[in-house]
Amino acid sequence: MEQTCVENRQSAATSSSSQSEGSCGFSRRTKAVCSPGTSSPCQRRTTGPIRRAKGGWTLEEDETLRNAVKTYKGRCWKKIAEFFPDRSEVQCLHRWQKVLNPDLIKGPWTPEEDEKIIELVATYGPTKWSVIAKSLSGRIGKQCRERWHNHLNPAIKKDAWTPEEEQKLIAAHKIHGNKWAEIAKVLPG
Structure with missing residues (x-):
């Protein structure tokens, strides 16, 4: 039995490492012979919503x-x-790029990496984390952002909290609950 199969179209941009139309032997619309029990693009749902696993990834x-x-x-x-x-192609790509890729560095930061982030933030500003990460082999944008905002940003206060700051914190927590980004606006640094 012959069927028309429409390959998945993800509206979200996947990344520069995803492939363009036709690069894997498929075009955006592919005619294929689909037989029951085969592993083909036709078995994956291609029109309508795609089922996505909501839970975490298993070891398998x-x-x-x-x-x-x-x-x-x-x-x-x-x-x-x-x-x-x-799972969608975007989910697979992100799992690989952000968790499983053996080239990803998850350990402590070196002084050289810290210096490079400081230099790159001065060049690109504290928002272009994907661009900054491209200059730090093995690091992703999220890691660079967290390193900057939690450790390297010179605006971070590192001395002990004053009694006044503690009172501001308590008052802000009563107003905002656990919305720490809102509380941080009241307590710069």
Whole structure:
């Protein structure tokens, strides 16, 4: 039985490492012969909403993702996502880039990395974290942002809290609850 299969279209931009139209042997619309029990793009839902797993990744899924990334050399995220009926290509890409990629550095920061972040923030400002991360091999934008805002930003006060600051904190907490970003606006530094 012949069917028309429409490959998934993700409206969100996946990343520079995702592939453009036709790069994995598929175009945006593909005609394919689909037979029951085959593992093809037709088995994945392509029109209407895509089911997405809401829970965390299992160890088995992580291992499957590692193998798929190895098979497709970190490209063809649409094909890689075919191994996961309940995960989108964006979910697979993000899991790889932000958690499983063995090139990702998760350990302590070196003084050289700290100096580089300070230099890059002076150049690009404290908002271009993806751009900054490209100059720090093994680090992602989120890591760079947290390092800056929690440790390197010269506006951070590192001395002990004064009694006045503690009172402001208590008063702000009564107003804002656990909305720490709002409380931080009342207590700069």
